[in-house]
Amino acid sequence: MIHKRPQKKTRREKKRFKKKTLVLVLLAFTIVGSFFYVMNNDYLAIEQVKISGQKTIIKNDVLNVVDDYLGGHHMFIRRDNLLFLNTHAIKKQIQATFPKIEDINISVEGGDTLIIVIGERSAHSLWCINREYESVFDEECYFADTTGLLFARAPYFSGHVYMKLFIEPREDEVYVGTTVDAVPSFVDFFHFLDTLETSYPISIKHVVFQDFGDVVITLNRLYTQQYNNHIPVIIYNQKTDYLTIIRDIGVVLDFDSFKKEFSENASRLDSIDVRFRNKALYTFKSDSNQ
Numbered sequence: 527m528i529h530k531r532p533q534k535k536t537r538r539e540k541k542r543f544k545k546k547t548l549v550l551v552l553l554a555f556t557i558v559g560s561f562f563y564v565m566n567n568d569y570l571a572i573e574q575v576k577i578s579g580q581k582t583i584i585k586n587d588v589l590n591v592v593d594d595y596l597g598g599h600h601m602f603i604r605r606d607n608l609l610f611l612n613t614h615a616i617k618k619q620i621q622a623t624f625p626k627i628e629d630i631n632i633s634v635e636g637g638d639t640l641i642i643v644i645g646e647r648s649a650h651s652l653w654c655i656n657r658e659y660e661s662v663f664d665e666e667c668y669f670a671d672t673t674g675l676l677f678a679r680a681p682y683f684s685g686h687v688y689m690k691l692f693i694e695p696r697e698d699e700v701y702v703g704t705t706v707d708a709v710p711s712f713v714d715f716f717h718f719l720d721t722l723e724t725s726y727p728i729s730i731k732h733v734v735f736q737d738f739g740d741v742v743i744t745l746n747r748l749y750t751q752q753y754n755n756h757i758p759v760i761i762y763n764q765k766t767d768y769l770t771i772i773r774d775i776g777v778v779l780d781f782d783s784f785k786k787e788f789s790e791n792a793s794r795l796d797s798i799d800v801r802f803r804n805k806a807l808y809t810f811k812s813d814s815n816q
Contacts, residue, residue, distance in 0.1 A: 565603045565610070572596060572606040572640045579644040583624055591623050592616060592642065608634065616642075625677040625703040647671040651716070652680055652688035653706055655695050656734060672713075674706040686746070689719075690732040708735040710764070718768040725772060726779060731757060739764040740801065751792040756811065758795040766800070774800035778808050 596606035613632040629645035654667040668676040693708045709715040729747035743760040762771045799807040
């Protein structure tokens with residue numbers, strides 16, 4: 527069999543091939559360049575941002591976050607491009623910056639206006655850090671929503687504006703944007719407190735979460751006795767279910783010996799302790815300790 531050697535391209539053919547390749551490369555660059563030019567043109571960009579629904583958050587602060595995001599680029603295309611606008615990323619950026627925001631609705635109207643409607647979280651409870659303070663005004667507290675998310679630092683509150691719930695300090699001391707983990711169920715815990723106050727003649731002052739699952743409830747009032755200086759406590763452990771805790775407190779209040787002591791020395795009540803299975807304890811301070 528005879529093999530023919532491939533014929534070499536002539537100089538003219540090589541020149542023609544190079545020219546064709548160059549044209550294709552230039553055409554590709556032109557197409558790609560034109561694409562990015564059009565995509566980054568102001569004609570396809572968001573012209574204005576409108577924000578509504580905020581109550582305590584400053585509008586300009588939200589605008590600054592949105593402007594910073596839209597001012598960037600992704601894959602060489604400006605982020606405010608209407609065709610590639612990522613509203614989910616904008617929402618995520620805003621919520622990360624402002625944990626106080628619960629709901630955000632983002633849409634584009636009129637072909638060039640970004641509409642952002644904000645729904646702020648409502649304060650459900652007040653959680654404070656259980657540490658020594660030089661002044662009560664230094665108390666570090668945070669608002670939580672109905673899910674237990676700590677979303678904002680709270681100012682100092684006196685009196686009974688909010689029931690304060692004290693938790694142990696965290697090592698990283700980061701609280702805003704985190705969820706309260708002091709109780710297994712946020713809903714069940716507050717239902718327990720409500721049930722306690724409606725089932726018995728008790729008014730709760732504040733709650734302190736301690737180590738090993740112990741919880742201390744301080745009282746404003748028991749029956750008609752109001753407490754201001756010496757404040758009695760109810761102590762329970764979270765290993766015990768709420769129904770049992772409520773039942774055991776009722777058992778103590780129904781003891782004849784407790785009723786007699788309380789009727790004579792209501793102001794000296796010190797504690798009601800229901801941490802131990804099948805055992806409910808109570809103590810009164812002696813005259814020397816009053």
